[in-house]
Amino acid sequence: MNNYLKMKLFNMKVLQKYTLIAVLFVMAAACKKDKESIDTEKPTIVIDSDTAFPKQCSTIKRGTSFTFRSTLADNVALGSYSIDVHHNFDHHSHSTEIGECTVEAIKTPIKPFVLVKTVNIPGQPQQYNAELQIDVPADIDPGNYHFMIQVTDLAGWSTQKGISIRILE
Incomplete structure (x- = not known):
């Protein structure tokens, strides 16, 4: 070669x-x-700040509106949050609830308030001050309810917190 x-x-x-x-x-x-x-960290929900509402054991009058407020945060980016309001007339519980509130006697729902709403968080921030106006119909059953909050980050991790509230006549 x-x-x-x-x-x-x-x-x-x-x-x-x-x-x-x-x-x-x-x-x-x-x-x-x-x-x-x-991203391996779950997002957080702050429900104990001065501006957060509702808080554990809050009361809300039927036929009125209120604004849900909470600070949501994640180490990378938030994706969405959802609200689920449902009756607790049977005294069931969720493992996310903090503390106990006064409960009425067990009863059968006739026209309970039900709300399921998902909100996409714009701009993929690490922190978001959630605000959502909620109208409570005047003709729903008053009583004990659960107010569930779930936040999901862009990676799919989610955190859920439950609050016991009471809807009054």
């Missing part, structure tokens, strides 16, 4: 070697970056 071909073959082997090293380096760097950017 002549010197020219030997030199060309040598250069190709060196090029392959350094290309392989470069590809492996880029892959290792990409894997490290992916692992660092994986």
Whole structure:
């Protein structure tokens, strides 16, 4: 084999070697970056601030409106939150409730208040002051209710908190 071909073959082997090293380096760097950017933390719901409403054991009059307020936060980005209001006439519980409130006797619902609402959080912020006006119809059953809040971040992690409220006549 002549010197020219030997030199060309040598250069190709060196090029392959350094290309392989470069590809492996880029892959290792990409894997490290992916692992660092994986969101593994659940978002939070603040319901005990001065401006938060409703709070545990709040009372609301039927036929009125109130504004739900809570601060939602995540280490990376928030996605959405949802509200679920349903009766607690059977005294069931949720593991997310904080403390107990005065409860009325168990009763059969006739026309209970039910609300399920999901809100997309614009702009993917890390913190969001949620505000949502809620109208309570005048003709619903008064009594004990659960006010459930769930927040979901962009990675799909979610947190839920339950508040016991009472709707009065």
